[in-house]
Amino acid sequence: MSTYRLSNLLAPAAVAVIGASPRPASLGRAVLENLRSAGFKGEIGVVNPRYPEIGGFKTVRTLAELPFVPDLVVITAPSRSVAKIVGDAGERGVAGAIIISAEMGRGKGSYAEAANVAARKSGIRLLGPNCLGLMVPSSNLNASFAAHMPRRGHLALISQSGAIAAGMVDWAAVKDIGFSGIVSIGDQLDIDIADMLDYYAADLETRAILLYIEAITDARKFMSAARAAARVKPVVVVKSGRLAHGAQAAATHTGAFAGADAVYDAAFRRAGMLRVFDLRELFDCAETLGRVSAPRGKRVAILTNGGGIGVLAVDRLAELGGIPATLSKDVCDKLNATMPPSWSGSNPVDITGDADAERYATALSTLLADPDNDAVLVMNVQTAMASPSEIAKSVIRLVGEERVRRTFFKPVFAVWVGAEEFVTHAFDAAGIPNYPTEDDAVRSIMNLVRYREAAQLLTEVPPSLPKEFDPDTEAARLVIEKALAEGRSWLDPIEVGALFAAYQIPMVPTLAAPNADAAVAWAEPFLAQGVTVVVKVMSRDITHKSDIGGVVLNLTSVEAVRSAVVDILDRAARLRPKARIDGVIVQPMIIRRKARELTVGIADDPTFGPVIAFGHGGTAVEIIDDRSLALPPLDLPLANSLIARTRVSKLLQAYRDVPAVKDGAVALTLVKLSQMAADFPQIHELDINPLLADESGVVVIDARVMVRKAQRKFAGLGNTTFAVKPYPSQWERHLEVKDGWRVLARPLRPDDEPAIHEFLKHVTPEDLRLRFFAAMKEFSHAFIARLTQIDYARAMAFIAIDEATGETLGVVRIHSDSIYESGEYAILLRSDLKGKGLGWALMKLIIEYARAEGLKYVCGQVLRENAAMLRMCRHLGFEAKADHSEPDILNVTLALTEESARAAAQA
Numbered sequence: 001m002s003t004y005r006l007s008n009l010l011a012p013a014a015v016a017v018i019g020a021s022p023r024p025a026s027l028g029r030a031v032l033e034n035l036r037s038a039g040f041k042g043e044i045g046v047v048n049p050r051y052p053e054i055g056g057f058k059t060v061r062t063l064a065e066l067p068f069v070p071d072l073v074v075i076t077a078p079s080r081s082v083a084k085i086v087g088d089a090g091e092r093g094v095a096g097a098i099i100i101s102a103e104m105g106r107g108k109g110s111y112a113e114a115a116n117v118a119a120r121k122s123g124i125r126l127l128g129p130n131c132l133g134l135m136v137p138s139s140n141l142n143a144s145f146a147a148h149m150p151r152r153g154h155l156a157l158i159s160q161s162g163a164i165a166a167g168m169v170d171w172a173a174v175k176d177i178g179f180s181g182i183v184s185i186g187d188q189l190d191i192d193i194a195d196m197l198d199y200y201a202a203d204l205e206t207r208a209i210l211l212y213i214e215a216i217t218d219a220r221k222f223m224s225a226a227r228a229a230a231r232v233k234p235v236v237v238v239k240s241g242r243l244a245h246g247a248q249a250a251a252t253h254t255g256a257f258a259g260a261d262a263v264y265d266a267a268f269r270r271a272g273m274l275r276v277f278d279l280r281e282l283f284d285c286a287e288t289l290g291r292v293s294a295p296r297g298k299r300v301a302i303l304t305n306g307g308g309i310g311v312l313a314v315d316r317l318a319e320l321g322g323i324p325a326t327l328s329k330d331v332c333d334k335l336n337a338t339m340p341p342s343w344s345g346s347n348p349v350d351i352t353g354d355a356d357a358e359r360y361a362t363a364l365s366t367l368l369a370d371p372d373n374d375a376v377l378v379m380n381v382q383t384a385m386a387s388p389s390e391i392a393k394s395v396i397r398l399v400g401e402e403r404v405r406r407t408f409f410k411p412v413f414a415v416w417v418g419a420e421e422f423v424t425h426a427f428d429a430a431g432i433p434n435y436p437t438e439d440d441a442v443r444s445i446m447n448l449v450r451y452r453e454a455a456q457l458l459t460e461v462p463p464s465l466p467k468e469f470d471p472d473t474e475a476a477r478l479v480i481e482k483a484l485a486e487g488r489s490w491l492d493p494i495e496v497g498a499l500f501a502a503y504q505i506p507m508v509p510t511l512a513a514p515n516a517d518a519a520v521a522w523a524e525p526f527l528a529q530g531v532t533v534v535v536k537v538m539s540r541d542i543t544h545k546s547d548i549g550g551v552v553l554n555l556t557s558v559e560a561v562r563s564a565v566v567d568i569l570d571r572a573a574r575l576r577p578k579a580r581i582d583g584v585i586v587q588p589m590i591i592r593r594k595a596r597e598l599t600v601g602i603a604d605d606p607t608f609g610p611v612i613a614f615g616h617g618g619t620a621v622e623i624i625d626d627r628s629l630a631l632p633p634l635d636l637p638l639a640n641s642l643i644a645r646t647r648v649s650k651l652l653q654a655y656r657d658v659p660a661v662k663d664g665a666v667a668l669t670l671v672k673l674s675q676m677a678a679d680f681p682q683i684h685e686l687d688i689n690p691l692l693a694d695e696s697g698v699v700v701i702d703a704r705v706m707v708r709k710a711q712r713k714f715a716g717l718g719n720t721t722f723a724v725k726p727y728p729s730q731w732e733r734h735l736e737v738k739d740g741w742r743v744l745a746r747p748l749r750p751d752d753e754p755a756i757h758e759f760l761k762h763v764t765p766e767d768l769r770l771r772f773f774a775a776m777k778e779f780s781h782a783f784i785a786r787l788t789q790i791d792y793a794r795a796m797a798f799i800a801i802d803e804a805t806g807e808t809l810g811v812v813r814i815h816s817d818s819i820y821e822s823g824e825y826a827i828l829l830r831s832d833l834k835g836k837g838l839g840w841a842l843m844k845l846i847i848e849y850a851r852a853e854g855l856k857y858v859c860g861q862v863l864r865e866n867a868a869m870l871r872m873c874r875h876l877g878f879e880a881k882a883d884h885s886e887p888d889i890l891n892v893t894l895a896l897t898e899e900s901a902r903a904a905a906q907a
Contacts, residue, residue, distance in 0.1 A: 003199045004817055005125045006191070009096030010181060010199070011139045012071035016045035016063065016094075018085055019077030019101070020054045027100055028076035029055060030145035031133065038135075038142035038149045043068050063088050074098045074133065074143050079105075082129070083114035090122025098143055099128035104187070112189050119190060120819075131186025132162030135169070137179060138205060144184065153178015154207035155290050156200040158193055160185055161240075164212045164279070171283055176428045177290045180206040188217060194225035201229035208289035210282060211237040211273075216264075219608045219723040220714040223271055223631070224791045227724075230272030231458045231786055234294070234451045236285045237273050239264055263605040266629040270638075270724060272454040274447055281443065284435065288444040291431040292411035294452040297374035299325040300445060301367045302348035305355040306381035309417065310348030313377060313438040320446040324348070325373035331366060338362045354385040357394035364395060368402055368410065377441055379415040388416055392423045396430040411448070415441045457641075458789070469504060469672065473679050476502040480682050480707050489684075490540035491705040493585045500700060503672045507700035508590050512538060514583035516565040522586040523561045532556050532589040535564050536702070537572045541579035543704070546619050548575045554589060561586075590692060590699060594658045596651050597690035598698075599627070600670060602677050604684050608723040609713050610677045612670055616648040617690035633726040634674040639667035652693065659695040666693050678719055678726040681710040714793070715820050715854070725792040733845060734803070737837035741802075743809060745845055748797040752808075753781075753788045755799070759808035760784075762830040770866045771828045773889075794820070796849055800829075800842060809833055812842040814850055814858065822857040823850050827869075834868070843876060851896045858894045861886075 015035060020028030028048075032055050035044055045068065046054050049061040060066055063073070063085070073089050075082055079101050089097055097119075104112040112129060119126050127134065133144025137152035146166045150173065159165040162184045169182060180203060183196050193211065200206045209229060216222045229235050241261065268275045276282050300322055304310040314324045324347050327335075335343060339359065344350035351363050360378070367376050378395055382388050395414065403409045414434040416423050427434040435441040479495045479502070491499065493510045500507045513519035513535075523533045537550030545551050549571050552564040565584050572581050599617035602610055608631060615627025628645035630638060643649045643666060654660040669691065677683055685706040692699050712720040719726050732746040760768075760779055768776040790797050790813075797813035810829035816822065825846055829839055850858045861883065862869050870880060870890065878892040 008071040014043040014070040016070040018047040034142040039140040087118035090124040096125040102130040104129040126190035128186040132184035135182040151178040159212040194221040197225040208234040226271035272458040294448040295374040298449040301325040301373040304379040307350045316442040356386040472502040595692040595694040599689040602686040609721040632674040639670040681721040755808040764831040
């Protein structure tokens with residue numbers, strides 16, 4: 001739905017340029033010349049009231065005077081006139097406009113806002129302003145002021161920078177790499193990164209998507225689109241501003257961890273995108289993705305005529321997480337029979353410096369046939385004994401033959417050190433990715449591996465949470481609401497303990513004492529049992545207690561406790577005279593000599609909302625700087641992945657006389673924190689340091705929690721702070737249909753995949769055709785995984801389950817458009833359950849959901865022959881109209897508000 005009218009904009013039948021000038025250096029003239037030189041086949045109109053002719057094109061004074069209606073207008077006029085041009089274009093029926101004009105301003109009263117208001121009246125889509133334009137080689141469309149037109153290919157580039165887009169075009173021209181489209185989105189007044197991700201994810205000509213990002217505006221929409229795109233094809237992203245740190249004034253260790261770029265990194269990882277860190281690496285990814293598919297694994301065989309460069313490649317491969325392929329006895333025997341005795345005998349396969357074209361071809365053929373490797377890197381160092389160009393020709397010829405012969409051809413990569421231009425062009429023409437150094441090649445191979453691993457992770461079915469985890473949300477709510485009602489930002493230690501108890505997070509007993517006498521009274525029972533105690537300053541204004549000597553450990557007597565409390569309170573008053581000192585807290589000393597000190601917590605990012613942090617704990621936490629971040633909600637696999645990205649994760653395993661940390665204890669704690677953040681968006685920051693972990697489990701030693709009034713970040717109901725919307729349990733419903741039949745309808749979950757597989761066995765081929773508009777013979781794991789992984793942000797699906805038998809009965813879903821105004825529905829029931837009222841009940845539920853989410857319309861497409869669906873739609877109040885482009889389809893629309901009903905009636 002977010003691709004509404006984008007196909008008209010990206011593949012227009014006719015284009016008009018508004019604001020073109022005769023001046024050779026003007027933007028309008030450059031766009032006009034690019035349209036002509038690219039060979040655009042449609043009509044081109046020029047609107048300019050001052051000149052009768054520009055560049056050989058006759059002009060008209062106004063858009064209304066054009067003898068045709070363009071699908072696309074390109075606006076290079078002064079910013080003050082853009083809004084009127086957009087309004088006129090919308091009234092004329094134009095589908096989209098590219099606003100190249102700059103200096104439009106932002107926000108209320110700006111030229112940009114006026115243009116956006118004008119566009120909303122007609123539904124015209126806007127690209128820009130302040131952009132380079134777009135280039136679509138398959139349509140011979142160059143509606144930009146770039147210096148070159150790329151050739152047709154399978155890469156899509158979406159860039160927030162016009163200069164980066166232009167640079168990619170120039171680079172691609174040299175490397176002979178083609179594009180399905182290059183889009184400069186500029187200031188994203190309407191069409192944004194997410195819209196273009198949606199479009200190119202569905203575009204059959206696009207094999208991979210490249211992104212250049214400076215900042216994300218709507219994080220939830222971006223995450224929804226990015227996750228959907230990455231499930232079907234590689235999405236590679238480079239982001240500028242990596243060193244900008246957004247949390248320097250954070251109040252907790254966790255907050256300090258959540259630097260702006262670290263959160264972007266977590267978001268890209270959660271979305272399954274492949275992040276690279278500079279333009280060179282982006283170019284290398286384009287080089288690779290434009291020519292080969294990802295290998296099935298990360299075992300790489302390396303063929304070379306130079307031992308040194310081969311060893312360097314193996315070292316880099318191991319460093320990046322790849323696996324040097326092992327040569328089996330059978331492969332070694334074949335190489336022994338054809339290679340000189342001095343060949344290396346292992347991987348890297350060094351066939352010596354005098355290797356000629358024939359020797360390369362023989363060795364490469366053996367490695368390509370070897371099932372124990374997933375990719376082959378062929379390298380050549382020039383020598384006087386063999387022609388590098390002849391060796392390259394031999395490799396190219398063999399790769400071409402093998403591609404034809406094999407159903408799945410493992411990717412081949414090339415490094416020709418100091419290669420002549422002829423060799424590079426030959427590899428380019430043959431579609432073999434080639435690089436100047438072994439480092440570039442290995443990084444590109446591992447980028448492909450990382451993409452495949454990320455894509456597989458997106459389609460995995462996560463396990464449910466342990467059934468024994470049932471948080472007491474009401475108890476937690478009382479704690480948080482009490483603090484907010486009293487105008488406090490920080491929970492006191494007793495409240496923190498109560499909050500953690502509600503979420504079954506073990507914490508050392510914590511007792512508050514306003515003075516030394518009270519502290520002694522709390523300490524005496526512990527001391528009587530032979531347990532030493534610790535006292536800590538209690539102040540919401542002192543972030544790090546140890547900084548002022550506010551923590552005293554290993555107290556063994558009443559006198560020691562009294563003396564420590566007096567000293568702590570004196571130091572706190574002296575060193576932090578403005579701080580509010582509430583006394584001290586008393587805790588028993590937890591002695592776990594082989595426990596690991598960890599830190600976990602929640603931080604709030606201004607763009608992506610809450611993030612979960614994990615890392616090495618203790619007083620030196622910032623100095624050690626060993627942490628990782630993830631966007632909630634988390635399940636156990638995501639939590640384990642978060643842990644695995646740190647160095648301290650290795651210490652959680654057993655070593656020497658230290659037993660391993662209790663299996664799953666740390667990951668479950670992270671999941672509990674994630675659920676806490678989902679249930680209570682009032683939690684602004686939460687910091688546990690240290691969290692002790694050992695073979696018996698975990699225990700919180702110290703923690704701080706900051707709360708504030710919940711702030712809405714994203715549209716919709718339920719949790720409005722998560723960039724990845726959590727499971728909306730509030731939409732679970734018990735429905736009663738005909739004859740007292742009880743059905744549970746709840747939001748679809750990823751772990752419903754097996755149930756959907758079974759459900760589809762009970763749907764006839766004819767009903768599947770009516771639902772999918774095509775014959776569906778079988779459903780792959782990847783296809784159903786995509787159906788079941790609902791992001792609950794722009795898409796929702798309800799699964800209907802028989803309460804008596806547990807069988808899946810049907811599914812209804814809705815997907816909103818780019819501006820969250822209209823949602824497209826789809827429904828499918830078991831074929832043997834028609835006429836029992838289930839379809840009616842599910843349609844009413846999805847309409848209720850759409851209305852609650854603030855959508856104005858529910859719409860859908862129905863085959864004319866689907867009489868039952870059309871009859872139900874009419875009874876529910878939908879209006880049906882013919883689809884002019886598809887005569888077999890009717891478009892059905894239900895207006896959900898009085899305003900939308902009036903608009904529909906006028907239309």
